[in-house]
Amino acid sequence: MMKEKITVGFINLGCAKNLVDSEVMAGQLIQDGYALAASPDTADVVVVNTCSFIRDAREESFEVIAEVIELKSEFPDKKLIVTGCLTQRYQKDFADVNPDIDAFIGLDDLPMISKIVAEITSDTNKQIYEISTENPTKVFEPTLPGLSFSGNSFSYIKIAEGCTHRCAFCAIPNIRGKHRSRTIDSIVGEAEAILENGIKEINLISQDTTFYGNDLKDGSDLPKLMRAISNIGGDFKLRVLYCYPDKQLEEILETMGELPQACHYLDIPIQHSHPEILEAMDRKQTIEFVEKIPEMARKILPDITLRTTCLLGFPGERKEHIDHLMDYIEKSRFDHMGSFIFSAEEGTPAYDMGNVPSVKETLKYQEQLMQLQMQIVAEKLESKIGQKDRVLLVGRSIEEPDVWIARSDGQAPDVDSCTYVVGAEHIKLPDFIEVEYTDIAEYDLVAKARVE
Template sequence: MKIFIETLGCEKNTADSESAAGILSRGGHELVSAPEEADAVMVNTCGFINDAKEESIDRIFDMVQRKKEDALLIVSGCLAQRYGEALFKEMPEVDIFLGVNDYPRLPEILAKHQMGKREKYLSAYDKTYIETGLRRRTGGQNYTASIKIAEGCDNVCSYCVIPAIRGPYRSRRREDIVAEAKQLAAEGCRELIVIAQDTSAYGLDLYGRLCLPELLRDLCAVEEIRWIRLMYCYEDKITDDLISVMASQEKICHYIDIPIQHASDRVLSAMNRHSTRASVTDTVARLRKAMPDIHIRTTLIAGLPGETAEDFEILCDFVEQMRFERLGVFAYSREEGTPAAAMKGQVREQTKQKRRETIMAMQCGISLEKNREMIGKTIEVLVEERDGENSYIGRSRYDAPEIDNSVIFTARRELQPGEFVNIRVTDAFDYDLAGELI
């Protein structure tokens, strides 16, 4: 059977889609690059916040129009896991709903499926991480890849539905992660992006201690890997050992993503976060002392129920004080079934959006200032695409794919995607750099 997979949402969904692609390939199915060619179309959805849910539903109906009339339509991922029972009744166009725990069953499901019969498979999570075998890359390039080191989450933040969708935290065995990293490297991967719902919690459930530093040492030993990037690290688990490994291992990018969410201790407590403004400030100081060139990415939430004007001023003051290199802001999304959804003091949508825009305007100035500090410096850049004659677009080791800055540069020789080059920075913009090949 020819199968097309459409992936929405975060890097963790991409990893799931590539695992599903590997499972299907081993089951004798063929992956195709267009829905019009497929006998079955699978949409791997996101169900994290309202905007993501709306995008997922729009894409499902887009695939209804684009697929062949007799092709199966499969909806998988977080939206299916969370709302599968209701959507099964409301979306008769969908043949199969598949939860986040059911990808290993895909070959069996397709083999026994009867045309015209609608089905749903929404299994509960397993108690341990279930390995799915070798992935099949679906992104069209092999030089960068995410590697998921755990599933689920134990943090139970008051605004978040992930524990209800994905279950409790389950770490993968170190040897399985390293084996996958070697497989990815053999396929051409040079940048490894380490991900989980809470990457810094790795190993606590499986080994009884925080083991991310040990895992990173193992990954650094994979010879072909050149950059290792850390995403989704919670501040309260960023230990001195982790910082020491980051600072001492050349392959680990001096870059870390820390979802801080807020700076008002009152709001952080309402969020059920384990950090305070003081602890975040201390952790950032430790990171910057150990790695003066480190670029820290964070995300914030504006407009949690009960957030006052004073709380927001505290957040603005914090952003100005910390001057993060990379920062994004979400307007709070009221998600049914979460404690925050039932809180008093829901903030008006207009106010939430205005607060979001205020912080992003502040960050734009901070980003421009920090980019200007890079002018005249030489940085290592990963080439991603050609942008015209003698012009290319790439990323530095301080930038994650798709969400961070780009480096636009000129070169007098032909370059290939995945190549590493040294670029002298000649100009700076709000969120991008310009330069020339040395």
């Protein structure tokens, strides 16, 4: 009888960039003769890909690891591999205090996954530690470029790894190393494979997507990359996520305007609006851009959707800084906004700054800021009723089988709201459909399919 393949299940935590790392490992495993498990319960080996951006993310990672260890006590043959930012950040300290974890993989060592799975499934007692460096320098191309963990409608392409900025609150450059870009040819090759698999939307991601190509010193940059992907041709969407507020934005927006596939969508985490706080965050160079981005973006692309993220409770933040941010958000009218609260991260300049505002106070301000944003969103959504649009149908509602789930150019996967569509029976998923907006449902839009 043929021996069944060893199965590996992934639990992915954190951001889409981590998801891509899981796809890289999964592709490697498939190529080396392993199979993917539908869930950790049924997997011979569970890989937990951790996040360590802020304290909440770390706590979630530890909780998930503890759950898998619990599962291992029920199924003693099951193996656990931990990888991602938490492993990379704490290295040997993390491994030493977690004897129940069978293997650790560093960020530069992801392609070692098959070798490690082979070792832990053949030697039942050995803990493997495969973290080759404290300063990652690699950026991986997926082994199976068409493999997508995000379903069959959209895919992420990680175009670069690491970050060369040094925002005072952020541990990412310490964990993931300096920015390094993939080549345009490699990314276009991946995009072609993804589109051949029927995916309809490509999302370009990295820690700082605007910085793409700077390190290659061959003239590559984000506008050139966008054009090269657009030149593949065909009916698909191209979205850019995680931009940094800097001088190349104008050209990026103009490029979005030129390319038929580009979503008119700008994801631009400003973090704060007050110059003193931006300076303290070591984001001084963004001050003039933060001020002018909303107006500049709408001047170049009047139909653009703007998304941002704000960080509250940074050391030294006072009521006047919050008032400034509230005024800015009210005036700027972003379509989507996320916020998070400062977490003092070891190894970052902000860790020792002290003068951290009280969490209670910061939570109160966060609530006020999100209330304000909710009003803005409600008004914006209301104004869409009666408008026509072309959206990407991505799935069917489980509760209401006659309702389809779709996303417009202004709705990015995973982070934004969606559009519920009725009357789309004639469309095969995933595909585009012309709709007219008829209602809103909290943060979401409701639409009916247009029959010409």
